[in-house]
Amino acid sequence: DQQVKQNSPSLSVQEGRISILNCDYTNSMFDYFLWYKKYPAEGPTFLISISSIKDKNEDGRFTVFLNKSAKHLSLHIVPSQPGDSAVYFCAASLYSWGKLQFGAGTQVVVTP
């Protein structure tokens, strides 16, 4: 039962432009959402999170937007840099942190 879905397996974006990654979820009880970034041969690295009581959280070039009514969140990366090329996972938790349920990931490639 996949409760967190990332429907775009890949995204290609030019350096300097905006990357927009999308994530949908089905369980309205989720109250914490996170994005992780993963390079090959490394474990996922925490990027940014958002509580269900907020609709936006910003950290430098990364902004996460949460639309609870649509059960949708997105990650914006502006401007995109070559080092951003990685797999990005959306994750959700039923109670602030705790076990995480992940989407299948989106491979981002930033081209010069």
Place this chain on the structure above:
Amino acid sequence: DTGVSQDPRHKITKRGQNVTFRCDPISEHNRLYWYRQTLGQGPEFLTYFQNEAQLEKSRLLSDRFSAERPKGSFSTLEIQRTEQGDSAMYLCASSLELMGAEYEQYFGPGTRLTVT
């Protein structure tokens, strides 16, 4: 470096053999998680510990899987009578839980298991 470490990084075994993986969390972290990731999928939760107590196990964790965290420090994940379907990346993560609030989970590099 005081990150999460996992050993071994790669393991190839024959079907039916037992394997054991080790995870060393960040030293002050009291929570430890095991996840499994297969190709094209995100990590799936297997089990987690608060100190030495195993608090939750996923339905994915069949009777052939057992995890321990003696003394609340490192953890081991053992798979008995391995099957080809056990081939996956096994990820360990640790976090600090303090007075009801938990901080981010830090992941190790994973152990890639191949069952032939």
